[in-house]
Amino acid sequence: MPAGSQDSENEPRHFFMLRRAPVPALRSVVTDICGYRELTPGHYRQIEYATLIVPLVINFDAPFAIALGRPPQEDDRHDSFAAGLYAGPVTIDSFGHSCCLQVNFTLAGARRFFRMPLSELTDRMVPLDDVLGHDGAALREALGNEQDWDRRFDLVEDFIVRRVAAASPRGPQIAWAVDRILESGGQTRIGLIAAELDWSRRHLAERFRDATGVAPKTLARMVRFNRALQLSRRGDGNWAGIAADCGYADQAHLAREFRDLAGTTPGTLST
Known part of the structure; x- marks a missing residue:
């Protein structure tokens, strides 16, 4: 590829x-x-x-x-x-x-x-x-x-x-929900999305798996990670600032996510 x-x-x-x-x-x-x-x-x-x-x-x-x-x-x-x-x-x-x-x-x-x-x-x-x-x-x-x-x-x-x-477009509600997560950099609260749609969390998760393949929490996690990865390419090595900008609890939280989603540490990617 x-x-x-x-x-x-x-x-x-x-x-x-x-x-x-x-x-x-x-x-x-x-x-x-x-x-x-x-x-x-x-x-x-x-x-x-x-x-x-x-x-x-x-x-x-x-x-x-x-x-x-x-x-x-x-x-x-x-x-x-x-x-x-x-x-x-x-x-x-x-x-x-x-x-x-x-x-x-x-x-x-x-x-x-x-x-x-x-x-x-x-x-x-x-x-x-x-x-x-x-x-x-x-x-x-x-x-x-x-x-x-x-x-x-x-x-x-x-x-x-x-x-x-020739295909049917997504329904407006699920399209809005997915776009909300993408546009917020993965920082929108999932419970708030469900409440605004008047959907149960279970129904929201089912619709997300159809539309994206993953649950909303997983999608938000991947979106935050990809935003952090994009910001890291600035090359300033400010991982604490990136963690804060992307909604991680702290730099250690960001490091754990990088190990899970990239199989390596932030420092390795920045070298």
Whole structure:
């Protein structure tokens, strides 16, 4: 799955990566589309930290080895698939022959595109045929037969536009509740959301699992973590300030969350 850039301009180029922002019709559905191809043999490892996107990976070559919360083993190979939210680190290994197109969906976009409760994707990599059926197989074949990346991006965008247009949008209440958590940086009280909707906590949790794949408390936790991770990239090392800004009780609370959601400490990520 697509990762960051090379460590140095003087190092050999080991992979090709191209990103495209979504067309205006898909800006609330897709964050970006990536093309990725490895150029030299080797063992490459990437770690993703409790991300809030829902990826669809369409593979054209060797599968990735992927595991949740641990290093992958030989039987953890995955070809084309969709993956839901996971409240922890995901380790991705490849071996120099991977080539794929990845669509990164927003939570709202994923629910409309896949047309299933997102709880069916949570903590899983689900094969393409199981999430999109014959349409997915036909899309994979069309993309594989096309060698130009821009044309591949055009084809997948057209497919998403058509599929989303035919889907029912989220109900306004659950859309408001999810957006409330996202826009507050995960700091809105869950009880207050339930009260404003006049829903029980149980009903709220059920609707959240359908819309996002996780309970509201888990989503808020992941949103706070991602905001802290974003703030840490300022590079000033002020973890106490980040903890306060993101609603953690103290710096020790933030450190515990980083161990759970990233598998490492804040200090490790900042070095």
